[in-house]
Amino acid sequence: MQGLFQDEPEQTAARVLLDGFNDMVLDYAIPPGMSKVTRGSRVEVPLRNRTTTGTVIKLTPPDAEWGNRLKLITRLIDDTPAVGAKLMDLAEWAARYYAVPVEQLIRCIVPEPVRREHHEEKTRKMVVLVQWPGDEEMNKINAKAPRQAAILRYLHQSESKREPLADLGGSPALTPCRALEKRGFVRIEEEVVHRDPAAQENFAPSCPLKLNEEQQHALDIITQASDSQSTKPIVLQGVTGSGKTEVYLQAAAHVLQHGKGVLILVPEISLTPQTMARFKSRFAESDTKVAILHSAMSDGERFDEWHAIHRGKARIAIGPRSALFAPVQNLGLIIVDEEHDSSYKQENSPRYHGRDLAVLRAHLEGATVVLGSATPSLESLYNVASGKYSMLRMDKRADGQRLPLTRVLDMRTEAKDKRYLGILSERLRMAMEDRLKKGEQTILLLNRRGFARSLQCPDCGHIVSCEHCSLPLTYHATENRLICHICGYRAAVPRKCPECGSANILLEGYGTQKVEKLLRNCFPNARIQRVDADVAARKNALRDILADFRAHRIDILLGTQMISKGLDFPGVTLVGVLNADIGLSMPDPRAAERTFQLLTQVAGRAGRGDIDGEVIIQTFTPHAPAIQYARRHDTDGFAETELALRQELEFPPYTHMSVLTVRSPKEDLADFSINSLYKKLKRILPEGVVISDPLPAPIAKAYGQFRYQCTLKSRSARQVADIVSKEIRELNSGEDVIFTLDIDAYSFM
Numbered sequence: 001m002q003g004l005f006q007d008e009p010e011q012t013a014a015r016v017l018l019d020g021f022n023d024m025v026l027d028y029a030i031p032p033g034m035s036k037v038t039r040g041s042r043v044e045v046p047l048r049n050r051t052t053t054g055t056v057i058k059l060t061p062p063d064a065e066w067g068n069r070l071k072l073i074t075r076l077i078d079d080t081p082a083v084g085a086k087l088m089d090l091a092e093w094a095a096r097y098y099a100v101p102v103e104q105l106i107r108c109i110v111p112e113p114v115r116r117e118h119h120e121e122k123t124r125k126m127v128v129l130v131q132w133p134g135d136e137e138m139n140k141i142n143a144k145a146p147r148q149a150a151i152l153r154y155l156h157q158s159e160s161k162r163e164p165l166a167d168l169g170g171s172p173a174l175t176p177c178r179a180l181e182k183r184g185f186v187r188i189e190e191e192v193v194h195r196d197p198a199a200q201e202n203f204a205p206s207c208p209l210k211l212n213e214e215q216q217h218a219l220d221i222i223t224q225a226s227d228s229q230s231t232k233p234i235v236l237q238g239v240t241g242s243g244k245t246e247v248y249l250q251a252a253a254h255v256l257q258h259g260k261g262v263l264i265l266v267p268e269i270s271l272t273p274q275t276m277a278r279f280k281s282r283f284a285e286s287d288t289k290v291a292i293l294h295s296a297m298s299d300g301e302r303f304d305e306w307h308a309i310h311r312g313k314a315r316i317a318i319g320p321r322s323a324l325f326a327p328v329q330n331l332g333l334i335i336v337d338e339e340h341d342s343s344y345k346q347e348n349s350p351r352y353h354g355r356d357l358a359v360l361r362a363h364l365e366g367a368t369v370v371l372g373s374a375t376p377s378l379e380s381l382y383n384v385a386s387g388k389y390s391m392l393r394m395d396k397r398a399d400g401q402r403l404p405l406t407r408v409l410d411m412r413t414e415a416k417d418k419r420y421l422g423i424l425s426e427r428l429r430m431a432m433e434d435r436l437k438k439g440e441q442t443i444l445l446l447n448r449r450g451f452a453r454s455l456q457c458p459d460c461g462h463i464v465s466c467e468h469c470s471l472p473l474t475y476h477a478t479e480n481r482l483i484c485h486i487c488g489y490r491a492a493v494p495r496k497c498p499e500c501g502s503a504n505i506l507l508e509g510y511g512t513q514k515v516e517k518l519l520r521n522c523f524p525n526a527r528i529q530r531v532d533a534d535v536a537a538r539k540n541a542l543r544d545i546l547a548d549f550r551a552h553r554i555d556i557l558l559g560t561q562m563i564s565k566g567l568d569f570p571g572v573t574l575v576g577v578l579n580a581d582i583g584l585s586m587p588d589p590r591a592a593e594r595t596f597q598l599l600t601q602v603a604g605r606a607g608r609g610d611i612d613g614e615v616i617i618q619t620f621t622p623h624a625p626a627i628q629y630a631r632r633h634d635t636d637g638f639a640e641t642e643l644a645l646r647q648e649l650e651f652p653p654y655t656h657m658s659v660l661t662v663r664s665p666k667e668d669l670a671d672f673s674i675n676s677l678y679k680k681l682k683r684i685l686p687e688g689v690v691i692s693d694p695l696p697a698p699i700a701k702a703y704g705q706f707r708y709q710c711t712l713k714s715r716s717a718r719q720v721a722d723i724v725s726k727e728i729r730e731l732n733s734g735e736d737v738i739f740t741l742d743i744d745a746y747s748f749m
């Protein structure tokens with residue numbers, strides 16, 4: 001046997017993730033002569049009686065038994081692997097950490113439009129004048145074929161001697177052009193048309209600003225780190241308006257000059273159009289293309305931008321969380337702007353954290369990573385404290401403006417004012433009226449509650465919380481009980497407020513529309529615009545509204561959390577927060593942190609111009625640390641207090657918290673499944689991993705499925721990922737039961 005095969009080249013097999021089939025993976029043989037096939041290559045392979053495409057996820061020695069029966073790869077689509085070696089390592093690491101098949105991460109790296117073959121680049125036909133026939137010959141052509149003559153004349157007169165076929169009469173002009181091509185007068189070429197999502201917008205080139213001392217210091221440290229290929233993450237803590245973006249821009253320019261690429265991550269891009277525009281402007285005149293990646297783009301645009309990055313034509317890529325997988329070549333710098341933002345966590349599988357993977361990617365690629373924020377996450381601050389990350393600070397506003405003056409209004413007394421209209425205190429109303437008179441602008445934030453139903457007393461603001469975790473209890477209608485989602489503590493629903501005795505304890509909420517109506521009654525002549533998820537769902541609506549607001553065609557902008565991010569409006573002198581404490585009542589260990597960040601960020605929108613800003617915060621819990629520290633713009637003070645509390649309660653960042661959820665259309669099945677898994681886990685989980693009793697989720701039913709969950713706390717995330725995912729696989733629980741495991745969860749709903 002052996003002798004027979006001796007001259008045969010050793011065949012290697014490739015494991016291919018097929019496009020379009022949910023995580024289907026098959027082995028194929030690599031034919032001789034296709035040695036460039038490697039990990040990350042895009043290939044065409046036979047499947048049943050047709051061909052399909054896929055991505056090679058690893059090379060494997062052919063199975064002894066099956067090796068010779070494997071089908072052959074039919075085509076290598078591109079010599080350069082779509083997924084480079086470093087990104088492949090990132091995918092494998094993340095797959096293990098988040099306990100998901102590596103296929104799911106490959107799908108993030110090679111996005112849908114790139115996988116779909118028919119989305120080939122758009123080309124157009126160009127007709128080039130090769131030789132002008134001369135007057136005599138032209139007369140002959142004109143007599144016999146007047147259309148050919150017209151085409152030649154047109155090209156002859158054109159400056160570039162090269163015009164699109166469309167301008168020569170479109171497809172009917174193709175026949176005369178072909179005839180001219182045969183005679184050697186013209187040539188027809190295909191030209192790639194690049195679909196640039198920002199093509200319609202004009203970006204006036206901007207020049208680097210002269211940096212202030214703090215900015216210069218930050219820039220120096222970042223460029224030194226990049227020059228020495230230091231991968232120790234740098235937290236850039238700069239107050240709102242300290243000019244972080246200018247530092248990013250100049251750091252990016254430096255890294256580009258050294259021939260390396262830059263990746264910039266921003267929270268959802270439609271909410272941060274200014275950051276994108278600033279990068280487009282700064283590099284408008286250089287030959288560096290800035291690629292934009294975001295979900296609202298058309299498939300064609302995404303395809304083109306991805307390829308521009310992959311080929312190294314675009315050296316800067318900007319986008320939200322998923323852009324962290326962009327195939328930037330020779331990556332030198334990653335910037336995570338507003339690194340504390342919760343949109344960096346993906347809430348469906350793979351449930352990765354964009355900031356954390358950015359740090360990992362920087363490490364793998366030898367790139368420098370900067371985590372910028374006015375209110376860094378406690379995770380990052382903890383890593384600074386433990387020496388894993390380093391810290392840079394910018395404590396002054398770049399334009400010399402003072403941080404706005406912040407007043408906290410105690411709604412327990414404001415609500416007793418006879419003129420109180422509900423939700424809008426008289427003092428905030430008067431401040432708004434004053435701005436209207438002066439022609440200045442107001443931003444009004446209505447903090448949205450989310451889904452959790454906790455109890456807050458409308459008269460004193462008391463939130464009913466767990467005795468053991470100090471987190472708000474969640475109301476469960478089915479049991480008519482309040483339950484703690486961390487430890488399982490149950491309590492009866494109080495008839496009266498335990499704090500002040502008020503009987504109004506069940507609170508009805510305010511939505512943006514209801515507030516808008518109230519505002520229109522209050523200020524009949526003001527130009528008021530509401531921004532919430534409904535409004536923002538319309539394409540470009542948010543962009544247009546923000547442009548109107550900037551141009552002062554709007555006096556009062558009323559919105560949810562959306563309007564708190566990265567916006568810079570010089571005309572805004574007043575920011576009002578209608579219900580500062582609503583976020584505090586979420587059953588979430590990060591509730592206080594989120595509230596602090598939101599208030600600090602939104603306050604940072606005031607007083608960006610020449611007039612000092614003012615911030616008015618309405619709250620029932622004026623003494624909550626999140627509110628008091630936000631009032632003083634004191635990130636350090638808040639972090640210190642909150643970290644101490646987290647340590648005491650063994651919450652993140654001191655532990656990893658993960659959520660195990662089961663969903664099923666049948667409630668008893670969901671209940672039964674999570675209980676069986678729980679019992680098993682309880683037996684086998686090592687000491688130090690704490691699992692809570694199974695409970696209906698705060699969102700107990702969604703999309704027709706009942707949801708139950710357990711929370712897991714551990715020192716090591718990997719222990720939980722490995723053990724729990726193995727048990728889920730072994731449970732084999734049928735199609736109408738779905739388990740999900742969210743490692744390092746940010747949502748406990």
Ligand code: ADP
Nearest residue numbers: 209210211212240241242243244245246398399
């Ligand atoms: P941040 O991102 O830190 O909140 P921005 O980058 O939005 O701050 O900067 C706030 C404002 O200060 C912007 O209008 C910006 O153009 C301006 N700015 C930044 N750096 C400088 C500088 N060195 N000199 C003058 N103005 C600056």
Ligand code: ZN
Nearest residue numbers: 457460497500
């Ligand atoms: Zn009360």
Ligand code: ZN
Nearest residue numbers: 466469484487
């Ligand atoms: Zn509890």
